[in-house]
Amino acid sequence: MAVTDQQTSALALAHALSAAERGFPVIPLSPSKLPALPSPHRQDGGSTAPDGAARCRGACGLPGHGVLDATTDPAAVRALFAAAPWATGYGIACGRAPHHLIGVDLDVSTPATTDDGPFPTPPASFSALQDLALRHLFTIPETVTVITPSGGRHLWLTGPPDITVPNSASRLAPGIDVRGYGGYLVGPGSVTAQGAYRLASGTAGNTPAPCPRALLLLIAPPARPHHPAATRVRPSQGQGLVHFVLAAHKGQRNTRLFWAACRAYENGIGDTLADALTRAAVHAGLPEREARATIASARRLTSDRR
Template identity: 70%
Template sequence: MAITDRQTATLALAHALSAAERGLPVFPLSATKLPALRSPHHGDVPPVRCRGECGLPGHGVHDATTDPSAVRALFAVAPRATGYGIACGRPPHRLIGIDLDIDTTHGNDSVAALRHLALEHLFTIPATVTVLTPSGGRHLWLTGPPGVTVPNSAGRLAPGIDVRGAGGYLVGPGSVTAHGRYLLATGTAHLAPAPCPSALLHLLRPPPRPHHPTSRNSPARQGQGLVRFVRAAHEGQRNTRLFWAACRAYEHGFGDALADALTDAAVSTGLSAQEARAAIASAARLTTPRRTA
């Protein structure tokens, strides 16, 4: 099925405009769930760390806007867009996305894991906007309070539970991807995103940085463990292990320092250096909050 036809692109824009009207910053996505616009700095040497300051489109989540005219302009230069992303962490909603993946291979039940966390930490999972993903997972939309930054994370709460916070984005309902369509769950379309329970918000906030770099859990020691974890990957695990290890490194503040070692470890398992660097860059984007002026 061709999913880049004019009707799909028109529907994607319509859904994006509807979300923008509700105060949700949006930007166009391709069928791969990645930003539909190529960076204007692609190929620049050294890499330019621009987050939209240049004024040109093509900065992914940093292009996100609630201005209808700006939304139309973004989609006009992204004719292959089949969906839209919703930037998390931005006012007025300060959206937090709880991404519950389905992993039948390893038997991880992320929904049960979230319920267990709720029982353990004495909070109730509120009725809120819920988006069903093509893989059978779901996204729960919650809102955060002013002055609180929730970082992106992958599997830190529990296996199969990813968090989309500041600098991250959720695929909006109505988007079409190579694997199917994102849909609002029955009975949630009329709901507003519910406030994040305070106990869950505490779990979502970043852990304190260690104060003793020479301790057993020092960045250097943790980094060696992550490199060994990547080096031990077998075929079929290489990208997953590398991405997981890079996320952990960036969450603990030494991702850039470990990037070369992780790349070398991934190359030793059979990945190309280009594939390894791309996976590490994705981990950096996912776990690094957007800087504000």
């Protein structure tokens, strides 16, 4: 069946209307997964931004501004699809009220061989996400999960309205992309040139889970802490982090040290506390060289997020 036939387009509209009814702003997508409607400014020469949206950002009132067209209004959704009868899927805008959706895209280089259950053949990037969860002490929540044609996974999470999550590619780990404000996720029920997107078994009744706070700190740039020039670190500052490392048991020493060092650097006391954290880790049984390497990794990670 050709992906551009009327039945596929009608199904895409039906799925898009259902998503819009649940508060997810949607746009029609072409079989290439790109916004289906061309920019009304494509003849203006240079008036289109890199993301495909015209620089007027929709102020002209015409459709064709990419994710900026996304809407939850049923009449507007129907009008967008009527203007793009070749659409075979729909995109869901991330970062928009009321859900402030965050997409965690677990990519895979080869197609999955089975499709039983929510994570039947998890991509390697899911293992990388599990490693991040272990290192940063958060749990991957049960949430809406979409299986991509290649066997990858899209995990849907919600974020707080006062934090803007940017889009990123493989910044968390290889194969893990993040869709935040200004980005979109291909909705389940969409058909593309590569195949269909569908909800993972057992997740259809889920609602997007809140993004774990520790994961949110990794994907959203934190506000720069204000450190007055005359501020001095009190001798007692950071002792809770030191005790946290001292209390580590075998199998959790490196994880606790990394977490404590990240918190220290995020609060501007990382370099001051580095030696104390090293001594605490050594006392807990970690080799000094490994302890200092872990602290250096925490310093690099938090520096990249500023």
